[in-house]
Amino acid sequence: MGGKIRDKFIKLYTMLTGYFNYHSINEENYACMAMQHDNAFDAFKELLQEVRPSQILEVGTAGGGTTLFLREYLNEIGLNDTRILSLDVVEQEWTNGLRERDITVDTDNVFDYSTNTLIRPDDIVPFIQREGTTIVLCDGGNKISEFITLSPYLKIGDIIMAHDYVDTVENFHENFVDKIWNWREIGDEHITEAVIQNNLEPFMQNLFTNVVWVCKVKRQNG
Numbered sequence: 001m002g003g004k005i006r007d008k009f010i011k012l013y014t015m016l017t018g019y020f021n022y023h024s025i026n027e028e029n030y031a032c033m034a035m036q037h038d039n040a041f042d043a044f045k046e047l048l049q050e051v052r053p054s055q056i057l058e059v060g061t062a063g064g065g066t067t068l069f070l071r072e073y074l075n076e077i078g079l080n081d082t083r084i085l086s087l088d089v090v091e092q093e094w095t096n097g098l099r100e101r102d103i104t105v106d107t108d109n110v111f112d113y114s115t116n117t118l119i120r121p122d123d124i125v126p127f128i129q130r131e132g133t134t135i136v137l138c139d140g141g142n143k144i145s146e147f148i149t150l151s152p153y154l155k156i157g158d159i160i161m162a163h164d165y166v167d168t169v170e171n172f173h174e175n176f177v178d179k180i181w182n183w184r185e186i187g188d189e190h191i192t193e194a195v196i197q198n199n200l201e202p203f204m205q206n207l208f209t210n211v212v213w214v215c216k217v218k219r220q221n222g
């Protein structure tokens with residue numbers, strides 16, 4: 001298949017299914033599934049270059065494609081020391097493969113989604129509060145609860161993001177369904193309170209709107 005036709009096919013396939021295979025840039029024949037818009041990683045590249053995080057907490061490892069992309073791109077821009085802690089509740093056949101590639105994967109649940117609290121705060125809060133900028137990615141089983149639960153622990157300058165976000169239901173139906181992305185699990189109506197309480201402001205949002213992520217930075221109070 002020609003390059004352009006192949007790209008169009010991948011775009012359509014990803015729009016219909018919600019995932020694509022991320023192929024390792026270092027290892028031939030190593031690929032992991034990423035449940036993302038096909039342009040999402042271009043946006044993440046810009047974010048990682050700008051923020052140069054010291055650690056990333058990812059909620060929702062799933063196929064590991066996003067996790068592997070993050071590890072490989074961090075290394076590519078010289079951030080080999082940036083730690084990635086990825087959370088899921090299912091141990092998969094590929095989970096150890098991620099662990100062998102300098103990614104910590106923890107599959108013991110840390111969330112109580114019913115009360116928006118952490119069951120194992122000691123395993124998560126100190127990680128977010130390590131020195132340097134932390135990026136928190138909410139893409140697990142309940143993105144609203146993950147955003148509300150984790151945002152109070154951010155330091156000034158830390159970033160919190162959540163996937164399958166479109167600001168309003170109206171915008172989702174008018175501009176996203178069957179055009180960009182067919183899944184909306186979080187919107188402004190779910191996070192406004194947490195955004196105000198934790199002094200979060202939009203960060204590089206223009207880059208992420210069409211790849212259905214919300215992106216906020218924690219600012220100083222007052």
Ligand SMILES: C[S@@+](CC[C@H](N)C(=O)[O-])C[C@H]1O[C@@H](n2cnc3c(N)ncnc32)[C@H](O)[C@@H]1O
Pocket residue numbers: 033034035036059060061062063064065066067087088089090109110111139140141142
């Ligand atoms: C939408 S998928 C994640 C997609 C992935 N981030 C990507 O970019 O390819 C959601 C994942 O969240 C996981 N999950 C469900 N409950 C969870 C929990 N309490 N903590 C962490 N992950 C959870 C599911 O097992 C599933 O693998």
